[in-house]
Amino acid sequence: MTDAAARLTRREFIEAISAVGVGALGIGWAQAQDGGAGGPDDDRKIRIGVVGGGFGAAFQWHLDPNCVVPAVSDLRRDRCDHLMSTYGCDRPYDSLEELILDDSLDAVAVFTGAPDHVRHCVQVMDTGKHCICAVPAAISLEECEELIAAKERNGVRYMMAETSHYRAPAMLMRQMIQDGLFGEVLYSETEYYHPAKKGSAERQSLWYFNGEPTWRHCYPPMHYITHCTDFVVGVTGERFTAVSCMGRGATVEEDPETADNQYDNPFDSGISIMRTDRGNISRCNRSRIYYAHGERAQWFGESIAAFMPSYAGQPFVIKREGEPDITTLPSYLNLVPEPMRVSSGHGDSHTFITREFILALLQDREPALNVYDAVADTAPGIVAHQSALKGGELLPIPSFDPA
Ligand SMILES: NC(=O)c1ccc[n+]([C@@H]2O[C@H](COP(=O)([O-])OP(=O)(O)OC[C@H]3O[C@@H](n4cnc5c(N)ncnc54)[C@H](O)[C@@H]3O)[C@@H](O)[C@H]2O)c1
Structure with missing residues (x-):
């Protein structure tokens, strides 16, 4: 047997995986737990605008103690209303194109359809805002290049919300x-x-x-x-x-x-x-x-x-x-x-995606x-x-x- 796991007894193995914790989530989570940036004493708030009131209404921005949603947008009025009530927000914009002009926002969550992702994310990042976007990142190899170029030229953070x-x-x-x-x-x-x-x-x-x-x-x-x-x-x-x-x-x-x-x-x-x-x-x-x-x-x-x-x-x-x-x-x-410990869809992954993006911004690191x-x-x-x-x-x- 060459694998370490195969050499552990069942009890030792269960103890080893029970000890699994923040490591599975990354070093930033360990730092936050130890009281660093994003820890319990950090009362900063990231201001995120959310675009796309279908899947985009299924995240926990409003439950994250370090986040607020001042603005939302959807081309559809019913979905814009849904975003406002979900995230406790009273500033609707008619489109992403209008929302990204709101200089009070630090970041934008893009949950529009896949063929629009790169165009929308580039627009967001070109206003100097951080960006989290639904999957897939792009629909062509050229778009992959465009996305990376926009992130690099603007020096902002980008995360893909892969569940x-x-x-x-x-x-x-x-x-x-x-x-x-x-x-x-x-x-x-x-x-x-x-x-x-x-x-x-x-x-x-x-x-x-x-x-x-x-x-x-x-x-x-x-x-x-x-x-x-x-x-x-x-x-x-x-x-x-x-x-x-x-x-x-x-x-x-x-x-x-x-x-x-x-x-x-x-x-x-x-x-x-x-x-x-x-x-x-x-x-x-x-x-x-x-x-x-x-x-x-x-x-x-x-x-x-x-x-x-x-x-x-x-x-x-x-x-x-x-x-x-x-x-x-x-x-x-x-x-x-604690407020984010909710059942959140796709194997409870949404709440971790939400927290990772906010933590990365608080800690000024790549997500x-x-x-x-x-x-x-x-x-x-x-x-x-x-x-x-x-x-x-x-x-x-x-x-x-x-x-
Ligand atoms: N497990 C997962 O990761 C998962 C699950 C579902 C959906 N998704 C992804 O999430 C994204 C959204 O999915 P969906 O099912 O809600 O799609 P959808 O097409 O139903 O919704 C997209 C919304 O974006 C809005 N929109 C488009 N352009 C806009 C603009 N310029 N300004 C404002 N609003 C605009 C539309 O009006 C629409 O309501 C998709 O990219 C999809 O691939 C991922």
Whole structure:
């Protein structure tokens, strides 16, 4: 047995993972707990404007003791009202373009549709404000470059709000890898299934608004895989270097709604094999058709493997060679300030995303899921889609990391 975890008894292993705490969240969280910036005596308030009253209304800005929401915006009045009541805010703006002119704001949360992310984030950062944005970071490799350039020229902070990063199994895996309790992840399998099949109410609500197609209509499936890729990029710290992807899709005769779509996208599913910069392999599945649901991963070492719960009934488990299974996850919610200890969707990840962005600004440091991590999560899907369009050709994934 080569992995440290496989050498620990069950009791020692449970003690080791029970001691897992702020380490799973980063050094800034430990500093805040020790009374540094962002600690209980820090009464500063970050002033954040929130744009996008769908998913953007599902975060805990109003519960963070170091944050206030003075302004919100959505093009839709009903969603703007929803943002105001959620975040206790009385200053609505008609659009992001107007909100970003409000000089009282330190930061803006961008929760508009994916094709608008880079344009909106660049606009935010060009006013000198920090920016947190929903996934994916970008929809083309050129946009990845534009995003990084805007962050760098303005010297502001950028974070991508990837929920997989703060699911408890991902936090535990990140800590175990850092502490040498897992060893090298030689192979991983990740998947994101969210069915919206022909004729379903789910497709109707995601694909159309007032009878018009939304940005989600026929959106290329591999352009939305950060929920998967972050289970590697955000857990082992690896970068993806190459991908081969097979796409599948219904014909226009089988699914006439897909005709002449805005992305010219023929696929509803993609299955990809990716290589990492440490020579390991990951398989990433994404589908809006399969009869399956959820965002999950399983990670394999030489004598240890970890499995997230699945739609099919697989429970959370860590299997170790010659040792009993580990089936309990640590609880992390006690690490956020007391008012933020709420059930928050996507495996309770929202409250950690909220706190990490605010803590990073208070501590004047890069957040988790910074612009380079965000692009490392996003670009593999953009290249995977190109590969699928070329029948599965193995394509290199460019690095956007600073030299
Ligand atoms: N688990 C996750 O991480 C997760 C889950 C759901 C959604 N998302 C992401 O969150 C984002 C929002 O998702 P959604 O489902 O709410 O999408 P949506 O399309 O329903 O909502 C986007 C909102 O942005 C508003 N908007 C667009 N341009 C604007 C502008 N210039 N000024 C003001 N408002 C503007 C629209 O009116 C709309 O209400 C998407 O990018 C999506 O990919 C992520």
